[in-house]
Structure formats: C-alpha cells, structure tokens
Amino acid sequence: MASFGNAFSSSIGKKLIMGITGLFLISFLVVHCFINSLIIVNDGGLTFNMGAHFMGTNWIIRAMEVVLFAGLLAHIVQGFRLVFQNRAARPERYAVNNGAANSKWYSRSMGLLGTLLLIFLIVHISKFWVMSRFTGIPTVDANGNHDLFAVMVETFKNPWLVLLYVLAMVSLAYHLLHGFSSAFQTLGWNHKKYTPLIKGFGFWFSIIIPLIFALMPIVMYLGYIN
C-alpha cells in the first residue's frame, strides 16, 4: 500500500523538517529586519510605530504569527532531538579529535548556537512581544499608535541588554553561516550552477541581517536614534 511511511521520522525526513523550518524562519528575519529598520527615519518612532501597528493588527500577519511560532517550536524541538540522537550515535568519544582539520567550528556547533539563540529569544519575547500582545504598551505616540518605540528606547538604556542583543546577533550570524546553505543541501539543491550563488548569497545574508539587527540597540544606547 502506498503511504508516506517514515518520510518524516527517517534521518533524511528529520533533516527536511530542520531545513524547511529553518528557511521559513529566515524569511521571517527579513520581514522583522525591515520593520525594525524603520527606526532609521529617526522621527521619534512615528514611522516605526506605524509599522508595528500594521504587524499587530493585519490579520494575515497575525495568522502567520501562529505559523511562525509553530515553525520555531518544530525547529527547536527537532534540533534538540537531533543533538541527543547524534550524541547517542557515538557513545564512546575520541580521546583526540581534530575537527578543525575538516569542518568549520560553527557547523559543528549548531546546537550550542541554537541554544544561545533560544535563551536570547526568551528574553526578547518577554521584553517586547508579550507587552505588545498581552500586557499592553503603556503610552501612545502623536499618531495614536502604541508607542513600542518608547519601549525600545527604554530597554536599550540598559548596557547589559545591549550586550546580550549584540552577542545573540553574533550567534545568529554563525548559525546562519552554516544554516542557510545547509538548508538547500538538505532539500537536495546541490548543483554546480546554483550552489556557488546560494553560498555567496547565504554568506552576505548571514553577515548583513544580524549586523543590521545588532546596530539597532547600539545606536539607541548611544543616543543616535531616540
């Protein structure tokens, strides 16, 4: 009888889930980065708050938010399961293992980098998202939109949080440096014509997006945007 069988529970199926959810989370990064970049207008947050208002009220975005959390959860749960299963595949470790001779450290540390990102996400979501959706943002701006920008300015007065955000973005950059092209390899898209493009694009994407994100708390802390 024809069935999907172990399509998703097999070793390749597990990779497929990581790859698809990973690429989906990458697409979310682009949207998030664009909306946040509106602070560059430097108009006391009016434009940014308009963007935040749109993200908070548009029903397509709100529906995608549920998909986003589902994708994030799948990526995290599957990621941890893979870490433990893969460790179990080598019960006795090597006394000497020269991993640096054959692979990049960050490709061997996706679990660690992902865990750092998870810790960051817990702080990040509790600082901004919970307030936006549930507890409510205390003030409104001149346009009558919730003043999320003011929350940002307040949050990034704390140098420790700025440091946490910058370090998290370094983790994100390394996570993406492996994850971006790795997802395409997992999907089977390894091709002499396309792979150099994917790798090149993935490299710059992995640097530029986290860099833009990291610059936001820095410029706010330094008072360039307020």
Added chain:
Amino acid sequence: MSTGNMNLTLKIWRQKNNKAKGSLVDYKISEVSPDMSFLEMFDVLNEDLVAKGEEPVVFDHDCREGICGACSMFINGRPHGPKEGITTCQLHMRSFKDGDTIVVEPWRAKAFPVIKDLMVDRTAFDRIIASGGFISVNTGNAQDANNLPIPKVQADSAFEAAACIGCGACVATCKNASAMLFVSAKISQLAQLPQGQPERYRRVQSMVAQMDAEGFGNCTNTGACEAECPKGISLENIARMNRDFYSAKFVSEESI
C-alpha cells in the same frame, strides 16, 4: 617531514574484546624509517610485542594499496591520518617528525562496535548494501558496449560515486557518526545509470531505512566526511540521495 630514522611515542587504543573496557596504552618505538608505511610501522611494533611475549595490536588491513577499504585507523584525531585523499596504508612515516607522539584510535560509532583493539565491526555497511545496493540483470553474455548510450557527464559522476571503498572514514570523522556519505555514494553509483532505474525508488527507501536501523547518526552537513574521504566522494551525492528519497516518499507510489 623527516629524513633520518625516528623515535616515536605511540598511544594506541587497546581493548580485549567488545565487552571489555579499553584504554590508550603508550608504546615507545625507535629507529622508524621515514620510508615505512604507517602499517609497516605497526608490523614492526607487533613483531616487537610478540618477541616480548605480549599480545600484538589487532588492526584491519588487506590490500595495502589504498583500494580495498580495510584499514581504518583514527590517527591524531583524523581518519587515515593527516594526509588528504589516502588511506592509512598509503600514509608514510615521513609525514611525522622525530619525537612525535601519535594517538591511534579505532573508528568510533555505535554502529561500528570494537571487535578488538583497532578493529571494528563494519558489517552494518554490508547490511545496508544487501538491503538495496544491487541491480537486476539477465545472466549470460555481457551486452555490447555502448548498447545503452549514457551521457559522459553522467557516466563520470556515477563512476566518481562508485570510487567509494566503504572504509567508513566518513562515519568515523562525522560528529554525528552519520553514514550518509557512504550510503549516498552507493545509491548514486546506480541511480545515475540506466541499469539502476528499475529499483531506484525502492533502493533509496530500503537503504535509508537500514542505515537508520543500524544506529548511525543524522547528517548535519558539516562536510567533514567529504574532506576526509580517501576517495573524494562529494556531498553532491548526499543531495542526490535526499532528492531521490523525497521523490520516493512524496511522488512515487512504491513503498518498501
């Protein structure tokens, strides 16, 4: 690189049998010629041990020409030692310096249990091959050459995959002890040729299922396998296996 004879310290994994607990044991070896192969150095050590009435070190070896895939030593943290594109038998002592300490361990993976010392049980690979790594052909005389035209690029790519000698270095070096480079090579050598088509989508499902059943880890695309493979098997094969697997599971109506 050394020219004169060398004195070396070897730290070798000794383990009585599969159940026993093993450990690294130090051996001093002197007057090692730089022209010796790594395995010849082990022969000298073993003759020494036998002369002293000690148990010689057990290790796998066969052709000693780099083509059989039997030798399997994890040397200073790398499968088949520090050189690229060779097996342990093709590694020569001129790659080391006088006074070096060399750590030699067996392949380590749940699916490759240690039999004794440096010898591991790689029959998991045989069971994966038996589960689908074959084609159906009529017996009798071989067909005329060129009866089945095959594009040169495709023939070359299949041949490159077929260069895999099944030594297990990919599993040994993979941080996840994943066998995907091996399995993908064995799938790719058949999937790209007309003779491999009838069983193509059953094959990929059977071999991946057997690979998972053997307890190998999951690939995370670090590329360590490709870098350490003595035959230069490419990660492109893993991508091809993934594509065939998705086709088999999501498009084909054939299951195993």
